[in-house]
Amino acid sequence: MQISFDQELSTLKEKILLMGGKVEQSIRLALKSIVDRDSELAKKVIQSDKDLNDLEIEIDEICHRLLALHQPMAGDMRFITSAMKINSDLERQGDLAVNMAKRALTLNQEAPLKPFIDIPRMADIALEMLKVSLDALVKRDSKMANQVRKRDDEVDDLNDLIFRELIEYMLEDKAKIKRALDIIQVSRDLERIADHATNMAEVVIYMVEGKDIRHGRGF
Amino acid sequence: MQISFDQELSTLKEKILLMGGKVEQSIRLALKSIVDRDSELAKKVIQSDKDLNDLEIEIDEICHRLLALHQPMAGDMRFITSAMKINSDLERQGDLAVNMAKRALTLNQEAPLKPFIDIPRMADIALEMLKVSLDALVKRDSKMANQVRKRDDEVDDLNDLIFRELIEYMLEDKAKIKRALDIIQVSRDLERIADHATNMAEVVIYMVEGKDIRHGRGF
Numbered sequence: 033m034q035i036s037f038d039q040e041l042s043t044l045k046e047k048i049l050l051m052g053g054k055v056e057q058s059i060r061l062a063l064k065s066i067v068d069r070d071s072e073l074a075k076k077v078i079q080s081d082k083d084l085n086d087l088e089i090e091i092d093e094i095c096h097r098l099l100a101l102h103q104p105m106a107g108d109m110r111f112i113t114s115a116m117k118i119n120s121d122l123e124r125q126g127d128l129a130v131n132m133a134k135r136a137l138t139l140n141q142e143a144p145l146k147p148f149i150d151i152p153r154m155a156d157i158a159l160e161m162l163k164v165s166l167d168a169l170v171k172r173d174s175k176m177a178n179q180v181r182k183r184d185d186e187v188d189d190l191n192d193l194i195f196r197e198l199i200e201y202m203l204e205d206k207a208k209i210k211r212a213l214d215i216i217q218v219s220r221d222l223e224r225i226a227d228h229a230t231n232m233a234e235v236v237i238y239m240v241e242g243k244d245i246r247h248g249r250g251f
Numbered sequence: 252m253q254i255s256f257d258q259e260l261s262t263l264k265e266k267i268l269l270m271g272g273k274v275e276q277s278i279r280l281a282l283k284s285i286v287d288r289d290s291e292l293a294k295k296v297i298q299s300d301k302d303l304n305d306l307e308i309e310i311d312e313i314c315h316r317l318l319a320l321h322q323p324m325a326g327d328m329r330f331i332t333s334a335m336k337i338n339s340d341l342e343r344q345g346d347l348a349v350n351m352a353k354r355a356l357t358l359n360q361e362a363p364l365k366p367f368i369d370i371p372r373m374a375d376i377a378l379e380m381l382k383v384s385l386d387a388l389v390k391r392d393s394k395m396a397n398q399v400r401k402r403d404d405e406v407d408d409l410n411d412l413i414f415r416e417l418i419e420y421m422l423e424d425k426a427k428i429k430r431a432l433d434i435i436q437v438s439r440d441l442e443r444i445a446d447h448a449t450n451m452a453e454v455v456i457y458m459v460e461g462k463d464i465r466h467g468r469g470f
Contacts, residue, residue, distance in 0.1 A: 099318055100328055109319055120336055
């Protein structure tokens with residue numbers, strides 16, 4: 033029984049990392065479909081969301097099986113319930129990548145407003161946060177997870193910057209409003225992706241350090 | 252052992268409903284602090300977030316205890332893991348109420364832009380969605396949960412309407428930009444609260460109907 037439990041726990045880790053890799057890929061390609069104005073690529077991102085949804089369900093089933101058929105020790109149980117929560121965050125990040133890809137389809141029908149600089153920077157930070165959160169989960173490392181929380185402010189600042197800049201565009205020329213609004217949506221999607229990564233990091237910190245830490249930031 | 256499990260499961264239901272009630276109250280008071288321009292009330296909402304965070308942790312602990320000390324049957328186990336996921340969504344809705352209250356503190360320092368009509372309507376729908384999702388969880392009723400999903404579009408439409416209207420205000424008079432941006436943020440917070448309620452409903456549908464339903468909407 034113990035070997036089978038360990039095997040299944042390894043499978044869980046593999047699948048969560050696989051899910052993370054696929055979500056990362058979706059976000060990356062959705063961004064590329066906007067920056068390179070590639071609508072075919074955007075359609076692929078939209079289609080591939082089904083794989084993510086199937087994988088989310090598969091991971092949930094593995095977690096349920098681990099909880100039901102074995103009686104995991106406290107540490108492993110917390111790993112399994114944390115993986116379930118992080119699984120939900122990953123799936124929602126996948127949905128946000130689909131939102132970005134749908135926005136690409138609209139944006140690509142109009143002339144470009146300006147070259148993208150801050151949006152790719154935001155995406156880079158959000159992707160880094162996602163990767164480090166998953167790494168922290170698998171390594172059960174709360175220090176790593178803490179680094180993720182700190183980076184969320186950078187993403188929020190970039191989101192504000194982009195928002196204010198695009199408002200200027202709108203005020204300058206009414207013909208730019210529609211495109212500016214679409215880009216604001218992309219920026220919001222990236223901000224939410226980073227928020228989910230932050231939530232994932234907080235789940236890891238709670239898993240490792242216990243109940244006193246999770247809400248220790250105060251106001 | 253069986254009675255104690257049933258008792259603890261009842262406690263879990265009570266605590267989740269208590270959490271739901273407190274989050275609902277936070278959202279309601281945050282809205283009131285904006286509409287009535289009541290900064291003292293906004294501060295109370297911000298302070299009360301600590302209670303929500305503590306309760307989230309307490310609920311998580313009950314779930315872990317239920318999973319560890321008893322070996323729940325499949326149906327109960329899915330209820331417990333669903334409660335854990337919904338618990339996270341509730342806590343995040345509480346955070347969004349705090350965001351709204353913080354925005355009230357800024358908005359209340361300036362002259363009002365216009366009376367609030369669509370924002371309270373959005374809040375009403377979001378609060379209704381939240382209540383029905385929790386009811387559906389406790390009653391394990393997927394039909395009820397399905398109603399929640401349908402209402403999310405109404406909230407999205409109102410959010411778009413508010414956004415477009417406020418852009419008009421900004422174009423009309425630059426002095427209104429700052430306030431308009433703050434109200435756009437409030438509208439976004441409410442949209443995200445409704446999104447979390449939708450996620451909660453989807454968790455319930457999956458819990459009741461199993462793996463074939465959750466991602467059945469397609470594109």
